[in-house]
Amino acid sequence: MAVPHARRTDDWWRGAVIYQVYPRSFCDGDGDGTGDLAGVRARLPYLAELGVDALWFTPWYLSPLADGGYDVADYRTVDPAFGTLGEAEKLIAEARGLGIRTLVDIVPNHVSHQHAWFRAALAAGPGSPERELFHFRPGRGEHGELPPNDWPSQFSGRTWTRVEDGEWYLHLFTPEQPDLNWAHPAVRQEHEDVLRFWFERGVAGVRIDSAALPVKEPSLADFTEGVDPHPYIDRDELHDIYRSWRRIADTYGAVFVGEVWLPDPDRFARYLRPDELHTAFNFNFLACPWDPARLRRAIDDTLAEHAPVGAPATWVLCNHDVTRTVTRYGRADTGFDFAAKAFGTPTDLELGTRRARAAALLTLALPGSVYLYQGEELGLPEAEIPLDRIQDPMHHRSGGTDPGRDGCRVPLPWRADAPHSGFGPGTAEPWLPQPEGWSRYAADLQSGDPGSMLSLYRRALELRRREPGFGDGPMAWLPAGPGVLAFSRGEGLVCVVNLGDEPARLPAYAESLIGSGPLTGDGRLPKDTAVWLRA
Incomplete structure (x- = not known):
């Protein structure tokens, strides 16, 4: 059993590492092929040893699962596929006993057609x-x-x-997800009651799905490209809603993270004012290609967006909606765009894995909080799902041209020598098929390999907790050669990432804390490699 790590400050969320759990694919506790809360409870020691501060669960509520649980039929009932409300309460308490907080997902834009x-x-x-x-x-x-x-x-x-x-x-999404009318007081009251319901059960925070969408232009007028305000994105009325939510959260000491996709930094920052959301996801960084100039600009822009309102940045490389990091970084186009997803895209997984290891150290060294998507610490690639097994509505509504999001939702491999890589205790086929060779990524294999992706994440998270200069706080860029990003954190901590074509010279340092790969024989940093140094 891992030892609980200490709470850092009351503002734990400002520098937290938060692990995203997609319950259906994390771990199957009862052997029916679907991940569940019993499976998560069994793996809490693993998550504590990994060193995360909190867990964010995508929806575990009663749902027909037309869109992976984002079609909620009842917020006060856990879907039987995942367990019971009592199990959710036990999970929240058991995780808290290990020093791990819990965040749940709320979907204000719509409900299920079965609601x-x-x-x-x-x-x-x-x-x-x-x-x-x-x-x-x-x-x-x-x-x-x-x-x-x-x-x-x-x-x-x-x-x-x-x-x-x-x-x-x-329904801005599928027909099974009718949009709610947020001009109606009963809609506002219901969501405030739902927040209180989960805060009363010990939840430490809420992730708000599609946070810029719920309010609609009253007349539902036609959409005209380029005309402001948009009829259903980023309406001003949203801010009054989130201010009322913030008042509720403050009474419980709970926090919000918003899924806010907005290109305008000033409009984005309005959601992070002191009386609204605590944090919001950083999609510009997530979608950024593996390019030194563009990454530096994304980092600078992110910090500049957050500075006026004093909110911490969030850093995320992938989630349950986007192509997994090792696959994306192994392609000719290393950025991410929903419209560009296609079947059969050539991928160099060795290259992508090397870059993903470097990106892990880059991300964990930046100021603010970090979100890890389950399996990211195992270096899982995107899977190509057989056409007859794809469940994601994005694929079906595209007429079959979009591969959908199931490729990043494949059930995790836990034990290399067990059926279906130990996803569950029996032989039941997982709800999505695991690709051939999936067992080579199994957590038990990686746990004993000091060079594995899992060992890299464990060591990096341990250092991040131990070194007060990491997490929330200042950073400063350092002089660096072509294609190299170098910056300092706190007192004497330095992160260097080489995205150039040639090995790079390192600044003078007293100690190398961790590297995503070995240095060259003459002590230089190879391409697509990162290192943390003590100056």
Whole structure:
């Protein structure tokens, strides 16, 4: 059993390392092929030994799983596929006993079509109070056969679905995810009650899904490219909602992280004002190519965006929606764009793994908090899922051209010598197939290998906790050669990353703390390699 690591400060979130758990694929505790809370509880010692400060769980609520749980039918019930509410409460408490906090996911933009509210709205008919909780409208055209407006979808396909009585309802995602009407006081009250429900059960924070989307332009007018304000992205009314949420969170000492995809840094920073969200995800860094100038600019821009409101930056390399890091960095295009995803993209996994190891040290050395996606510490690549096994609606709504997101959601390998790499205790086929050779990434193999990705992460996280100069705080760029990023942290800590073509000379140092790979024989830093030094 690992020893709980000490809480750093009351503002733990400013420099925390937060591990994202996709419950369906983390660990199967009951042997049915689906990951569950029992599996997570069994692996808490592993997570404590890894050295993370908190766990963020993607939705574990009751759901038809039309979109991986982001179609929530009941926020106060854990889906039976994952366990029970009692198990969730035990998990929160057991993790806390190991010094690990818990964050849950809240999806304010929409609910499941199986949610009691939406079922009641369908049954009640046009003009009813039940339908006012959503966006029901008559159609356009001579017989109402056309959608009420032309808004583009967040996924491929239409944003409106017609019901039997002729009305249409809005869904920015799938038809199984009807959008809520945030102008209705009952919608606001329900979400505030849900926040209190989970805070009362010991949850330390909430990740807000699609945080810039819930509020819509009241008339639902057509979308016109380039015209502000946007009819459903980043509406000013959102800030009053998040201020009310912040007042609730403050009474529990809880925190928020928002999924805020916005290109305008000033608009982005508004969500991080002292009375709104504590943090927001840094997607510019996540999508940035493996290029020294662009990475430096992404880092500078991120810190500049956060400075006016005093919020800490967040750093993330991948998550449950994007191509895994070792695969992305092994391709000709090392950036990320949903529109560019395609089947059969050539990948050099050896190159990608080398870069991912360097990127891990770069990310963990930057000021602020870091989010790790499950399996990132194992160096898992993106998997190409057989067409008949793909479940992600992004694939199906694209007409089969988009490979979807299942490739980064493949169940984790725990034991190399067990069926299905030890994902569960029996022989049940996992809900998504593991590729051939998946067992070579198993945690038990890597745990005993000092050169493995898992050992690199464990050592780096140990150093990050031990050295007060890391985490939240100042940084300063240092002079460096072509293609090299070098910066100092705190008192005498230096991170150097070589993205150039030739081995790079290191600044004078007293001690090398950790490297993503060995130095050359003459003490230089090879390309696609990073090192932490004590000056």
